Amino acid sequence: SDRQKQETGKSLDPYSTDPIRHPALHVNSLKPFNAEPPAVILSDNYITPSAIFFKRNHLPVPQVDANIYRLHVEVLPGVTPGVTPLSLSLDELKTRFPKHTVTATLQCAGNRRSEMNKVKPVKGLNWGIAAISNATWSGAKLKDVLLAAGYRPELAQLACHVQFEGMDRDVTGTTYGASIPLNKALSDDGDVLLAYQMNGEDLPADHGYPVRVVVPGIVGARNVKWLGRILVSQEESRSHWQQNDYKGFSPATDWDTVDFKLAPAIQELPVQSAITQPAEGAMLDRRANEVRVKGYAWSGGGREVVRVDVSLDGGQTWKVANLQSGEKPQPGRAWAWKLWELTASLPPGTQELEIVCKAVDNSYNMQPDTVAPIWNLRGVLSNAWHR
Amino acid sequence: SDRQKQETGKSLDPYSTDPIRHPALHVNSLKPFNAEPPAVILSDNYITPSAIFFKRNHLPVPQVDANIYRLHVEVLPGVTPGVTPLSLSLDELKTRFPKHTVTATLQCAGNRRSEMNKVKPVKGLNWGIAAISNATWSGAKLKDVLLAAGYRPELAQLACHVQFEGMDRDVTGTTYGASIPLNKALSDDGDVLLAYQMNGEDLPADHGYPVRVVVPGIVGARNVKWLGRILVSQEESRSHWQQNDYKGFSPATDWDTVDFKLAPAIQELPVQSAITQPAEGAMLDRRANEVRVKGYAWSGGGREVVRVDVSLDGGQTWKVANLQSGEKPQPGRAWAWKLWELTASLPPGTQELEIVCKAVDNSYNMQPDTVAPIWNLRGVLSNAWHR
Ligand SMILES: [Mo]
Ligand SMILES: [Mo]
Numbered sequence: 001s002d003r004q005k006q007e008t009g010k011s012l013d014p015y016s017t018d019p020i021r022h023p024a025l026h027v028n029s030l031k032p033f034n035a036e037p038p039a040v041i042l043s044d045n046y047i048t049p050s051a052i053f054f055k056r057n058h059l060p061v062p063q064v065d066a067n068i069y070r071l072h073v074e075v076l077p078g079v080t081p082g083v084t085p086l087s088l089s090l091d092e093l094k095t096r097f098p099k100h101t102v103t104a105t106l107q108c109a110g111n112r113r114s115e116m117n118k119v120k121p122v123k124g125l126n127w128g129i130a131a132i133s134n135a136t137w138s139g140a141k142l143k144d145v146l147l148a149a150g151y152r153p154e155l156a157q158l159a160c161h162v163q164f165e166g167m168d169r170d171v172t173g174t175t176y177g178a179s180i181p182l183n184k185a186l187s188d189d190g191d192v193l194l195a196y197q198m199n200g201e202d203l204p205a206d207h208g209y210p211v212r213v214v215v216p217g218i219v220g221a222r223n224v225k226w227l228g229r230i231l232v233s234q235e236e237s238r239s240h241w242q243q244n245d246y247k248g249f250s251p252a253t254d255w256d257t258v259d260f261k262l263a264p265a266i267q268e269l270p271v272q273s274a275i276t277q278p279a280e281g282a283m284l285d286r287r288a289n290e291v292r293v294k295g296y297a298w299s300g301g302g303r304e305v306v307r308v309d310v311s312l313d314g315g316q317t318w319k320v321a322n323l324q325s326g327e328k329p330q331p332g333r334a335w336a337w338k339l340w341e342l343t344a345s346l347p348p349g350t351q352e353l354e355i356v357c358k359a360v361d362n363s364y365n366m367q368p369d370t371v372a373p374i375w376n377l378r379g380v381l382s383n384a385w386h387r
Numbered sequence: 388s389d390r391q392k393q394e395t396g397k398s399l400d401p402y403s404t405d406p407i408r409h410p411a412l413h414v415n416s417l418k419p420f421n422a423e424p425p426a427v428i429l430s431d432n433y434i435t436p437s438a439i440f441f442k443r444n445h446l447p448v449p450q451v452d453a454n455i456y457r458l459h460v461e462v463l464p465g466v467t468p469g470v471t472p473l474s475l476s477l478d479e480l481k482t483r484f485p486k487h488t489v490t491a492t493l494q495c496a497g498n499r500r501s502e503m504n505k506v507k508p509v510k511g512l513n514w515g516i517a518a519i520s521n522a523t524w525s526g527a528k529l530k531d532v533l534l535a536a537g538y539r540p541e542l543a544q545l546a547c548h549v550q551f552e553g554m555d556r557d558v559t560g561t562t563y564g565a566s567i568p569l570n571k572a573l574s575d576d577g578d579v580l581l582a583y584q585m586n587g588e589d590l591p592a593d594h595g596y597p598v599r600v601v602v603p604g605i606v607g608a609r610n611v612k613w614l615g616r617i618l619v620s621q622e623e624s625r626s627h628w629q630q631n632d633y634k635g636f637s638p639a640t641d642w643d644t645v646d647f648k649l650a651p652a653i654q655e656l657p658v659q660s661a662i663t664q665p666a667e668g669a670m671l672d673r674r675a676n677e678v679r680v681k682g683y684a685w686s687g688g689g690r691e692v693v694r695v696d697v698s699l700d701g702g703q704t705w706k707v708a709n710l711q712s713g714e715k716p717q718p719g720r721a722w723a724w725k726l727w728e729l730t731a732s733l734p735p736g737t738q739e740l741e742i743v744c745k746a747v748d749n750s751y752n753m754q755p756d757t758v759a760p761i762w763n764l765r766g767v768l769s770n771a772w773h774r
Contacts (some may be wrong), residue, residue, distance in 0.1 A: 105468045160718070180716050208672065248751050250696050252705045266692055268750035300690075301750050306651055309637050315760060318639045331547070331568050357758065363655035363688050364635050364768045369756035372703060373745065 014060040014171070019205040022051040027126040033206065036130035043294045044274040046326060047103070048133035050199050055206045056108050056131065058241070060178050062226050066090050068209045071194070075232040083150035092294055093194060096148070097140035103326055104216040104335040105298050106223055107132040109246050109266055112382035117384050118169040119372050122379030123255075129274040129386065132296065134337050137214040139195035142185050142230075147348040151232055151382050156182070158300065163231040164213050164224035177239030178222045180267060182232065189302075189333055191216045194227065215333035217302045219266045221246045226363035236265060244283050249376045255319045258377060266380065269300035271367055273308055273340075273359035274386040282347075285352070291353065293321070294341045295386070299361035306333030307360040310342045314354035315369070315385065319344055321357070334362070356387040401447040401558070404649065406592040409438040415512040419444040420593065420685030423517035430663040430681045430726050433695045433713060434490070435520035437586050443518065444591045445496045445554035445563050445628070449613050453477050453597045458581070460536040462619040463546055465563075470537035477597050480581060483535070484527035488712055490760045491603040491722040492685050493610055494501045494519040496633050496653050499769035506759050510642075516773065519683065521724050524601040526582035529572050529617075537544040538619055543569070550618040551600050551611035564626035565609045567602050567654060569619065574690075576720055578603045581614065603722035604689045606653045623652060638762045645764060653767065656687035658754055660695055660727075660746035661773040671733075671740070678740065680708070682773070686748035691721030694747045697729045701741035702756070702772065706731055708744070743774040 015031040025035035031098040071093060073086040090094070108131035110124050117126055124224045142162070151159075162185045166176035191368050193214040196203060203209040208225030221241055236242050247263040277294040278284065284291055291312070297305040309318040310386040327337070346353070358367045368374050371384045392573040412422035424439040456479060460473040475483070495518035503509050529549070538546075549572045553563035571577045580601040584588060590596040595612030601611050608628055623629050634650040664681040665671065671678055680697070684692040696705040708727040716722070733740070745754045755761050758771045 010749070066752055182577065183718060248694075248747065250694060250705055250707050252707060264749050266751060268690075271748055271753040307635075309639070309760075318760070320637050320639060331570060347552060360635065362651050363657055363752075364653060365657040365730075365750075365752040366755050366761055368753050369760060373696075373705070373756060374753055 003132045017063050018061045021055070021206070024052060025055070025083060026128065028127060031114070032059055033061070034125050034202045036128060037133070039128055039130045039274070040279045042130050042133070043296055046134065046324065046339055048135055048198060049349045050135065050201070050204050050207065053135060053207065054108065054131045055132040056220060057168070057206065059170055060247050061205050062167045062169070062320055064167060064210055064226055069210050070210060071227060072229040073145055073296050074230070075146065076150050076155060076234070077231070079158055080150070080155065086145070086149040088145070090196065093140055093211065094196060096302040097144045099138055100191070101136055101138040102193060102214065102216055102327045102335060103134065103136045104191070105134040105337040105382070107272065107298065108220045109380040111272070112386070113379040115371050115384065116379040116382050117373050119375045122375070122377060132272070132298065132337070136200065137193055137195040138197035138289060139193040139211070141213070142194055142213065143188070145194060145230070146185060146232060155232070159232045159234055161233050161236050163233055164222070164227055165229040166224045167226040167228040175228065176224065177235070177237045177240065177243055178224050178242050179237035180218060180222050184215065184218070189330070191333060191335065191370070197310055204249060217253060217268055217300050219246065219269050219300070221265065245378065246380060247378070248381045249378070251375045253377060255377055268383060270383050271299040271303070271305070271359050271361045271365045272383045273297035273305070273357050273367065275355055275357050278355070282341070290339060290343055290345045292343045293355055294339070296337045296339055296359055297323070297359035298337035298358070299334070299365070302332045302334050303361040303363050303365070304329055305338045306360050306362050308340045309358050309360070311356040312344060312347070312353045314387070317358045356385050358385045404450050405448045406440070408593070411439060412442070413515065415514060419446055420448070423515060424520070426515055426517045426661070426663045427666045429517050429520070430683055432486070433521065433711065433726060434586060435522055437522065437591050437594065439496065439590070440520040440522055440594065441518045443607055444555070444593065446545055446557055448592050448745040449554045449556070449598060451554060451597055451613055453538035456597055458598060458614060459616045460532055461535065461617070462536050462538045463542060463621070464618070467537070467542065471751070473532070475532070477583065480527055480598065481572045481583060484531045485508050486525055487528055487578070487580060488523055488525040489579070489580060489601065489603055489722060490521065491601055492521040492724040493607045493658055494659065494685065495607045496656070496767040499773070500660070500766040502758050502771065503762050503766040504585070504753065506762045509762070509764060511766045516663070519659070519685065519724070522586050524580055524582040525584035525587070525599070526580040529579040529581055529600065530577070532617070533572065533619060542619070546619045546621055548620050548623050550620055550624045551609070551614060552616040552618070552695045553611045554613040554615040560646045563611065563628065564624045565611050566624035567605060567609050571602065571605070576681060578720060578722065585608060604655055604687050606633065606656050606687070609654065632765065633767060634765070635768045636763045636765070638760060640764060642764055657768060657770050658682035658686040658692070658746050658748045658752045659770045660692070660744050660754065662742055662744050665742070675733070677730055677732045678726060680742055681726070682744055683726055684710070684746035685723045686721070686746070686752070689721050690748040690750050690752070691716055692725045692746050693749050695727045696745050696747070697731070698743040699731060699734070699740045701774070702743045707725050743772050745772045759762050
């Protein structure tokens with residue numbers, strides 16, 4: 001029967017039930033699905049439409065029935081026998097806890113990896129500059145749920161981490177997992193959400209339906225989708241992605257010498273910016289006497305981008321771009337990117353422009369000038385000046 | 388009489404009562420006194436001895452009689468008529484509040500300004516690489532004192548800043564002043580101290596006797612010395628140093644175009660490192676087949692330095708240095724520098740080494756490669772790779 005065929009197909013290809021995607025996306029990998037929007041349209045919207053928000057899946061998209069969905073929350077099991085684990089339905093998550101909405105930019109650790117690949121090949125998907133997007137997320141505060149699950153401040157001595165387990169699994173049954181520092185989860189100003197809405201609608205399948213974690217200011221990889229389980233623990237997640245991936249190394253470190261224990265798991269990301277318009281190699285109209293440059297800028301850890309410098313001559317001279325943002329962020333809670341633009345007159349007789357941008361955040365960290373000195377074998381944290 | 392002479396002398400030269408200083412210091416300005424230790428000895432001690440801790444005075448050192456000293460603390464005066472201002476003697480500060488000890492590195496905003504001066508002259512003292520030092524500080528928590536002065540969480544809507552006023556004054560009577568964000572002051576993990584001890588002894592006169600603010604992770608300029616008054620307010624300090632100084636600008640901004648309103652006051656500092664040994668231009672023994680390189684590394688905002696890369700060939704290839712620190716810092720509270728060292732074999736036939744270092748913190752921010760693109764008219768935030 002058709003039904004049998006479908007099930008047979010499904011068992012052969014765990015990706016057969018993945019959702020339909022927007023045809024404009026540039027696909028870096030089909031199975032699992034990884035794709036970014038065309039960079040040239042990324043700066044058209046301050047809030048990225050969900051359909052073109054970059055997709056970064058590690059595994060097949062799980063089919064989750066929201067009617068039977070449960071979120072399991074445990075606080076130091078074994079260590080705190082008095083505490084009862086919580087098991088929440090989607091409806092309970094929505095009704096028992098206040099709903100909060102946060103505008104937050106997510107960025108893949110591998111955004112702009114292709115620039116590192118040009119220096120020397122690295123391991124990973126060859127992302128361009130658009131593995132970053134901005135959305136509004138609504139859900140319960142993780143803090144509220146942890147308190148309801150019995151977390152008490154006295155436990156801070158025993159617990160340092162909150163682990164998240166996805167419902168996406170590989171062929172051996174291993175699920176995607178990650179963790180974040182507990183103090184980020186418990187901070188009033190941390191704004192960590194168990195989100196069930198993206199841009200005002202139910203989460204799309206590719207973005208974690210029915211529930212994902214949104215950890216503003218922290219690398220995308222910790223914003224676990226299709227969230228099944230939360231665990232307050234003494235240790236970081238034991239997952240491959242927390243322990244042996246998503247860490248930064250020196251350019252001197254190669255696959256023969258790398259020791260993943262020596263570097264911290266990426267959490268907050270460094271300051272970042274890139275040029276979305278004009279596209280690389282674009283021809284400018286000779287009759288025009290000015291050029292309009294557009295792009296995005298963002299920094300991790302809630303640090304606000306305070307300036308973007310743009311150069312038309314490869315970094316010899318600079319102009320300050322105009323920044324566009326949503327509401328003025330509260331101090332330390334600048335979770336969303338800023339779009340920027342600059343209209344500059346063309347120097348007379350210009351044959352070619354080398355447009356470069358670099359951003360500065362409110363800790364006055366700046367982007368490094370060049371790619372080679374930040375090159376790393378995994379191709380993460382690629383935030384040199386964009387040119 | 389002698390006494391009259393002394394008083395006449397004093398009235399003519401407000402610096403005549405400044406303390407005696409260590410003769411090893413490199414003096415950048417005598418009146419006010421600004422000096423740094425020789426860089427080559429900076430990395431000899433994890434805790435910098437107070438006598439050679441860099442001195443950065445904006446005004447004459449005030450003579451404060453600890454027996455009549457009062458610290459005045461006000462919370463939104465005018466706005467909160469119910470709250471009674473606090474006036475604390477030194478003894479009350481020491482006995483009414485628990486004593487906390489924090490190891491914290493202070494860095495002048497102008498550290499390494501001399502490297503910017505080489506690109507194009509800037510305004511300010513020509514600091515080398517040693518306007519940074521590390522000490523233990525003991526005192527009351529600012530948070531505890533603000534709560535005792537009537538600060539209540541409901542006031543957070545009205546107040547965003549804590550202002551500090553020094554007892555050092557210029558000829559017109561204007562005192563040194565600065566402010567920090569209120570959330571830093573109130574955070575349990577912010578570790579902001581009203582310090583009355585440095586390295587286990589009373590504060591030296593040059594470091595703020597009898598009381599100074601220590602704001603770990605924040606630029607030296609906000610760590611107000613000879614503290615006279617604390618004010619919780621809606622606005623940042625109106626002082627010259629908060630409003631029209633200690634801000635970062637684009638290399639394109641000059642004194643004709645600068646608008647100090649457009650940049651945020653420096654608070655958290657970016658990631659930093661420098662080489663203390665061998666000294667610049669040092670001759671290495673031809674017979675040695677290795678070189679030992681030493682230095683410091685630090686980052687603002689409690690971010691921990693996780694790696695220092697060292698190059699002997701001007702940045703073409705890199706080696707990872709060994710880091711030395713005190714106790715493992717708690718997450719987000721890495722207030723103290725790390726000293727580092729690397730012993731590397733000399734490439735055969737080496738005539739000259741171009742030693743370079745760059746640090747990475749746990750938000751994976753890195754130092755920019757070169758000075759010119761971060762050059763700014765005030766010569767602050769000079770944190771390019773050190774070479
Ligand atoms: Mo990622
Ligand atoms: Mo300073």
